[in-house]
Amino acid sequence: xxxDTRSANTRPGQVKxxxxxxxxxxxxxxxxxxxxxxxxxxxxxxxxxxxxxxDAMEAGWPxxxxxxGGEVREQPMVTKAAATARARGALVLxxxxxxxxxxxxRDNPQMVxxxxxxxxxxxxxxxxxxxxVWVALDEVRDPGNLGTILRTVDAVGAKGVxxxxxxTDPFAVEAVRATMGxxxxxxxxxxxxxxxxxxxxxxPGKVFxxxxxxxxxxxxxxxxxxxxxxxxxxxxGLPEQMVEACTQLVRIPQAGKADSLNLAVATAVMLxxxxxxxxxx
Numbered sequence: 001x002x003x004d005t006r007s008a009n010t011r012p013g014q015v016k017x018x019x020x021x022x023x024x025x026x027x028x029x030x031x032x033x034x035x036x037x038x039x040x041x042x043x044x045x046x047x048x049x050x051x052x053x054x055d056a057m058e059a060g061w062p063x064x065x066x067x068x069g070g071e072v073r074e075q076p077m078v079t080k081a082a083a084t085a086r087a088r089g090a091l092v093l094x095x096x097x098x099x100x101x102x103x104x105x106r107d108n109p110q111m112v113x114x115x116x117x118x119x120x121x122x123x124x125x126x127x128x129x130x131x132x133v134w135v136a137l138d139e140v141r142d143p144g145n146l147g148t149i150l151r152t153v154d155a156v157g158a159k160g161v162x163x164x165x166x167x168t169d170p171f172a173v174e175a176v177r178a179t180m181g182x183x184x185x186x187x188x189x190x191x192x193x194x195x196x197x198x199x200x201x202x203x204p205g206k207v208f209x210x211x212x213x214x215x216x217x218x219x220x221x222x223x224x225x226x227x228x229x230x231x232x233x234x235x236x237g238l239p240e241q242m243v244e245a246c247t248q249l250v251r252i253p254q255a256g257k258a259d260s261l262n263l264a265v266a267t268a269v270m271l272x273x274x275x276x277x278x279x280x281x
Contacts, residue, residue: 013090015082021102025093029065029103029115036169043118045171048104050077053114055181057084065115067103069095072111081112118171121160121187123195128204128226129159131278133271136162136196136230138242140263143168145234147178148264150186154179156275160187164196164242197245203228206247208274209238210266214249218270221248223277229270234263 018026031038032046039045044064047053054077057063066085072078073094086092100109126134135153140146146168153161167190168175176183191199200207205226210218230246232238237260243249252261252269261269 011089013086013088013092015086015092015094017094018099019096021099023099025065025091026095026099026103029067029113032115033103033105033173036172039118039169039171044115045118045176046103046173047114047116047176048110048112048173049177050081050110050112052176052181053112054081056114056116056184057081057088059184061119061184062117063088063090063114064117065091065093067093067095067100067113067115068111069100070097070111078112085114119188121189123162123189123191123199125187126160126162126189126199130225132205133158133223133227133229133274133278134160134162135267135271136164136228137167138193138230138238139165139233140167140231142234142263143170143172143175144178145262145264146170147175147180147183149267150175150179151182152264152268152271154182154186156271158186158271158275160189162189162191162196164191165193193241197241200245207245208270209243209246209249210252210270211238211243211246211249212251213243214251216248216250218250218252218273221250223274227274227278229267229274231263231267231270 029046032042032044047056063085066082068078068082082092100111101107103113104110135158150161170183170188205228207228207230208221209230230238230242232242252266
């Protein structure tokens, strides 16, 4: 990112008007939208839309840049968001519709866009509390699925998500959008498969996985105590080494011709059963 978007400070941020799509700061923001490598290098990501931007700031996520324009300029909520961002030291850009279109890559763009710092939780924060539920996702590849799972984790009150191996980027625009703001409230931990399997050896609770080998109906196990739900990829499920890491494999019965459920749907079914079993949701 350009220096003025990467330098956090406690002084009020600048307010600028930008009409050129070739402005250096705009080009940096577009790179964050388009390139995972750039997001990783900068430790930043883009949230599109007033709701997501507002949710992020209310949750305390550090904001670097706020972009707004079009017919929303005079809206009270937008004015408030811009004032909050500026008070936190962010660069505030009042831009043309053409600039917003170039950032969001859509003809009908969101009128508010924010650039925020990524936040990752330490693996040590995964506390094995009684009744606590964590979700571990092994190399999930679809950003929409990942975003929906984060939203469900938030909805059921699970503690957080562990991303294992080569997962899709949770800070991709598509994933952030699919969370509907839940990404700002769900702790994210990342581990390699090797590190996860080492960590798993110290986990005192049960580990449940859904698998075709599962002989137990998902509604039958006792989910009390610290619980880790381990889910596999959309295409091939859990690999053998992850299967071996499970305390118990379960199956979700299906009556139709489909051979499997969507990953986000299967995760939601499991989470609500686990939480119902423990907390009587």
